[in-house]
Amino acid sequence: MSTETEHRPGVRPARPREEATVRPTAPRHRDPLPYVLLAPAVLALALALGYPLVRQLVLSFQEFGLAQQFGRAPEWVGLDNYRALLTDAYLWRVTGRTIAFCLVNATLTMLLGVGLALVMRSMSRGVRLLAQTGLLLAWAMPVVASLTVWQWLFDTQYGVVNYLLTALGADYEGHGWLLRPLSFFFVATVVVVWMSVPFVAFTVYAALTQLPEELEEAAEIDGATAWQRLTSIILPTVRPVLLVVALLQVIWDLRVFTQVYILQEAGGSARGTNLLGTYIYRLGIGGGDFGTSAAVAVFMLALTVVLTAPYVRAMLRQERQA
Amino acid sequence: MSSTPSRPVRWAANTVGVVAFVLAAFPVYWMVNSSFLDRNQIRNPVPTWVPFGGDLDNFRTVFETDQFVSAMRTSLMVTGLTLVVALTFAFVAAVAVSRFRFRGRISFVVTLLVIQMIPAEGLFISQYKMLEATDLLNTVVGLTVVYVAGVLPFTIWTLRGFVEGVPYELEEAAMMDGCTRTQAFFRITFPLLAPGLVATGVFGFIQAWNEFTLALVVMTREDHRTLPLWLSTFTDVNRGTDWGGIMAGSTLIAVPVIVFFLVVQGRMASGLTAGAVKG
Numbered sequence: 396m397s398t399e400t401e402h403r404p405g406v407r408p409a410r411p412r413e414e415a416t417v418r419p420t421a422p423r424h425r426d427p428l429p430y431v432l433l434a435p436a437v438l439a440l441a442l443a444l445g446y447p448l449v450r451q452l453v454l455s456f457q458e459f460g461l462a463q464q465f466g467r468a469p470e471w472v473g474l475d476n477y478r479a480l481l482t483d484a485y486l487w488r489v490t491g492r493t494i495a496f497c498l499v500n501a502t503l504t505m506l507l508g509v510g511l512a513l514v515m516r517s518m519s520r521g522v523r524l525l526a527q528t529g530l531l532l533a534w535a536m537p538v539v540a541s542l543t544v545w546q547w548l549f550d551t552q553y554g555v556v557n558y559l560l561t562a563l564g565a566d567y568e569g570h571g572w573l574l575r576p577l578s579f580f581f582v583a584t585v586v587v588v589w590m591s592v593p594f595v596a597f598t599v600y601a602a603l604t605q606l607p608e609e610l611e612e613a614a615e616i617d618g619a620t621a622w623q624r625l626t627s628i629i630l631p632t633v634r635p636v637l638l639v640v641a642l643l644q645v646i647w648d649l650r651v652f653t654q655v656y657i658l659q660e661a662g663g664s665a666r667g668t669n670l671l672g673t674y675i676y677r678l679g680i681g682g683g684d685f686g687t688s689a690a691v692a693v694f695m696l697a698l699t700v701v702l703t704a705p706y707v708r709a710m711l712r713q714e715r716q717a
Numbered sequence: 718m719s720s721t722p723s724r725p726v727r728w729a730a731n732t733v734g735v736v737a738f739v740l741a742a743f744p745v746y747w748m749v750n751s752s753f754l755d756r757n758q759i760r761n762p763v764p765t766w767v768p769f770g771g772d773l774d775n776f777r778t779v780f781e782t783d784q785f786v787s788a789m790r791t792s793l794m795v796t797g798l799t800l801v802v803a804l805t806f807a808f809v810a811a812v813a814v815s816r817f818r819f820r821g822r823i824s825f826v827v828t829l830l831v832i833q834m835i836p837a838e839g840l841f842i843s844q845y846k847m848l849e850a851t852d853l854l855n856t857v858v859g860l861t862v863v864y865v866a867g868v869l870p871f872t873i874w875t876l877r878g879f880v881e882g883v884p885y886e887l888e889e890a891a892m893m894d895g896c897t898r899t900q901a902f903f904r905i906t907f908p909l910l911a912p913g914l915v916a917t918g919v920f921g922f923i924q925a926w927n928e929f930t931l932a933l934v935v936m937t938r939e940d941h942r943t944l945p946l947w948l949s950t951f952t953d954v955n956r957g958t959d960w961g962g963i964m965a966g967s968t969l970i971a972v973p974v975i976v977f978f979l980v981v982q983g984r985m986a987s988g989l990t991a992g993a994v995k996g
Contacts (some may be wrong), residue, residue, distance in 0.1 A: 434808060520993060553762065558763070680845060685842055688842050707831060
């Protein structure tokens with residue numbers, strides 16, 4: 396499910412010898428069989444994704460509010476929804492918030508994940524296994540279950556976090572974490588980073604194990620410091636993996652919905668903490684203003700396209716070469 | 718450095734490892750721990766760190782609420798239906814993409830990649846309207862339709878890797894021995910794909926089982942909630958929240974997923990290497 400992609404496994408099936416396995420089995424011209432085989436999948440995707448995509452675009456040019464809900468025909472309003480939105484300071488606040496949240500989370504996740512992957516190489520076998528087990532547990536937790544647990548950990552009265560902070564001498568007795576936007580986002584960030592670090596750590600660690608050892612040893616003999624080895628040998632070698640992982644983080648963190656929605660329901664102020672995803676939901680399903688909400692959705696799709704264009708281009712190139 | 722770290726380096730790295738373990742695993746531990754605690758232990762400003770003297774009351778309470786049972790039923794039906802449909806569609810599509818060369822093949826594969834980048838949050842308004850217009854809101858079929866489309870791209874992509882992992886030469890050899898193409902495929906390639914199908918199926922299961930956003934949009938009626946929805950609404954009543962019950966519910970939802978996940982991680986890898994070795 397596209398919303399749950401945070402949990403996507405790092406395991407990518409290897410495709411050895413694509414040239415050899417994909418056979419030109421259809422020298423008979425226009426063999427209909429492959430098209431027949433593709434038809435169910437194509438139809439399902441067209442029906443449940445393609446049609447809504449088009450519909451959304453249409454909807455964004457219409458006035459579709461409560462009156463239309465009760466049977467009035469939607470009215471064409473051209474770019475009015477967009478004009479209203481783009482001149483609304485609130486949209487820009489939400490957009491800025493979404494991008495900031497995305498960048499902070501992606502950066503933290505990358506720093507912690509890559510750092511852990513690097514440090515894992517120097518751990519004793521047992522400790523490494525221990526750390527990996529912990530990461531696997533965090534990775535495998537369903538989003539909603541993790542959110543519930545974190546809410547419980549940050550609970551105002553009985554939360555362990557407040558207990559520990561108070562025990563350490565800080566005044567956190569009865570502290571409500573979700574009340575103010577800043578600390579609301581702090582909790583959201585903790586949850587998102589906690590559940591995304593494992594994927595990064597495992598993927599980058601796997602890439603690091605492919606690193607030829609001689610290279611590093613040679614550099615060490617030549618007197619390179621640890622930092623020099625890191626920046627001029629290790630990181631450049633795993634660069635392709637780092638890029639892909641970082642871009643995936645950006646995509647996933649840009650569309651954070653579940654985390655923010657559930658925390659809002661648990662006591663955060665929705666207006667002060669909306670990201671684009673929750674804003675679309677609250678405008679449309681919650682508020683019945685489907686036209687404007689569709690316009691925000693189109694805006695969000697465009698934003699995603701712009702921010703991921705380099706990634707898509709890189710993948711296209713790869714696919715053509717294959 | 719990776720072969721023989723000096724003693725202080727190893728010591729520091731091990732410390733980081735232990736800290737990482739604690740931070741990563743603690744919430745999971747806390748969920749399970751709290752699910753065994755009784756009301757007084759839960760509502761105590763001083764946390765109970767180990768569930769000594771704990772019991773199964775919270776689990777009993779959860780099973781006794783109608784909403785959990787109905788949510789479980791809905792989740793099982795939607796997940797099961799999604800899996801059967803998505804795996805069937807994805808399997809034939811994966812075969813088409815990896816065993817045939819045809820016009821539009823590359824575009825299809827690229828589309829699969831691009832689709833995965835569309836945020837669900839950017840589409841659910843019109844998906845909602847579509848299901849509303851066809852009277853499919855609050856139905857298992859309605860949710861399944863959007864889930865199948867959500868699971869398909871990744872499923873096709875993964876299965877394609879597995880099909881390509883089985884060398885076509887094996888099928889060719891079988892055809893030389895007198896099998897038809899279809900026979901060759903089902904006798905030779907299909908059995909070798911079993912681990913791939915299982916692994917992909919479990920991942921599809923995990924995705925559909927955990928999905929929240931679309932369920933929230935499509936299943937608006939209380940008695941049609943899926944498990945994640947049930948869990949999230951359990952908490953929004955802040956006064957008198959039954960944290961023990963919620964943690965028991967979370968544990969019931971999470972543990973099967975964690976177990977499946979751990980099993981499939983290995984399967985996925987072994988399935989892949991099996992495909993590679995047999996070539």
